[in-house]
Amino acid sequence: MRHFLKETDFSRAEMAAIFKSAAALKKGRASKRVPKPLSEQSWGLIFFKKSTRTRVSFQVGVWELGGHPLVLNADDLQLTRGETEADTARVLSRFLHGVVIRSFGHETLETFVKEGSVPVVNALSDFLHPCQSYTDLFTMAERWAKKGGDLMGSLKGKTLAFFGDTACNMANSLALAGAYAGMKVVLCGPKGFEPTKKFTDLLKSYKLEKQVRFTTDPADAAKGADVLYTDVWVSMGMEGDEKRRIKQMRPYTVTKKLLDIAGKNALFMHCLPAHAGLEVTQQVLDDKRSIVYDQAENRLHTQKAILSALAACNKKAKRK
Numbered sequence: 030m031r032h033f034l035k036e037t038d039f040s041r042a043e044m045a046a047i048f049k050s051a052a053a054l055k056k057g058r059a060s061k062r063v064p065k066p067l068s069e070q071s072w073g074l075i076f077f078k079k080s081t082r083t084r085v086s087f088q089v090g091v092w093e094l095g096g097h098p099l100v101l102n103a104d105d106l107q108l109t110r111g112e113t114e115a116d117t118a119r120v121l122s123r124f125l126h127g128v129v130i131r132s133f134g135h136e137t138l139e140t141f142v143k144e145g146s147v148p149v150v151n152a153l154s155d156f157l158h159p160c161q162s163y164t165d166l167f168t169m170a171e172r173w174a175k176k177g178g179d180l181m182g183s184l185k186g187k188t189l190a191f192f193g194d195t196a197c198n199m200a201n202s203l204a205l206a207g208a209y210a211g212m213k214v215v216l217c218g219p220k221g222f223e224p225t226k227k228f229t230d231l232l233k234s235y236k237l238e239k240q241v242r243f244t245t246d247p248a249d250a251a252k253g254a255d256v257l258y259t260d261v262w263v264s265m266g267m268e269g270d271e272k273r274r275i276k277q278m279r280p281y282t283v284t285k286k287l288l289d290i291a292g293k294n295a296l297f298m299h300c301l302p303a304h305a306g307l308e309v310t311q312q313v314l315d316d317k318r319s320i321v322y323d324q325a326e327n328r329l330h331t332q333k334a335i336l337s338a339l340a341a342c343n344k345k346a347k348r349k
């Protein structure tokens with residue numbers, strides 16, 4: 030059975046096909062003859078953390094693919110009264126055809142894979158946010174590929190610079206997805222927030238470490254970058270460390286000055302939610318180089334493509 034916990038769970042060819050399919054689903058959304066690969070299926074969307082985009086885009090997306098989405102807040106399940114994740118995974122697998130999970134530890138997702146018997150999709154863990162990174166690469170490719178041209182191919186050789194908390198899930202996911210697709214990735218943040226060993230080991234296991242570098246110098250990172258990207262300085266679950274993070278990350282705010290170093294054709298991206306005045310200025314969010322709402326919209330199309338690809342792989346595996 031195939032799952033989607035990390036960017037490399039799909040081959041590069043499958044990733045390219047997902048971008049193509051996302052573009053087709055986006056274009057054909059209004060059509061009545063869209064494919065319904067999740068028809069007669071019920072999918073659980075389990076949230077251990079807050080969400081606006083992920084929750085709504087998956088709920089709408091599963092429904093548009095013909096399935097029935099059930100949003101399950103972990104707080105409302107017996108999980109918070111001591112039932113184990115393993116038992117929850119075993120029981121939910123008897124009812125559902127797949128689960129999309131937003132967790133704290135990445136291990137929760139791995140437990141659902143191990144103990145459950147339905148496909149698992151990572152809707153963000155403390156380690157990775159692959160649905161967002163796939164969406165982001167698709168959103169860049171929409172800008173860079175020639176009309177009707179090779180979306181994945183348009184990413185090759187481009188440079189993404191990420192500013193702020195370079196040990197967070199988004200930094201990891203963008204570095205992994207970007208390098209896997211042939212991009213160069215610069216992670217720029219304060220000392221003490223460098224990529225973790227767990228993450229660099231993962232990069233090395235796919236021989237991608239040479240495409241990713243870390244710097245503490247924002248001007249150095251912005252120079253020559255095709256995309257400047259940032260994320261919140263205080264990720265969900267890190268609230269206890271807020272003061273120290275804000276103090277140390279202040280020099281890494283994405284300002285117009287920094288975006289101008291990258292140039293007039295550079296793009297600004299943010300997975301949202303944004304905190305204007307902290308990781309990015311309002312001026313940059315409003316700049317015409319900012320494509321944050323295209324990113325948000327594309328969550329829907331890309332995730333529909335991901336769910337469709339998983340459904341196709343798992344159907345094929347079942348027939349064998």
Ligand code: CP
Pocket residue numbers: 079080081082083084153161300301302
């Ligand atoms: N970008 C993102 O995952 O947003 P939500 O936290 O609102 O789902």
Ligand code: NVA
Pocket residue numbers: 153197198199260261263264265300301302
């Ligand atoms: N790094 C952020 C991403 C939110 C989409 C968090 O984990 O809170």
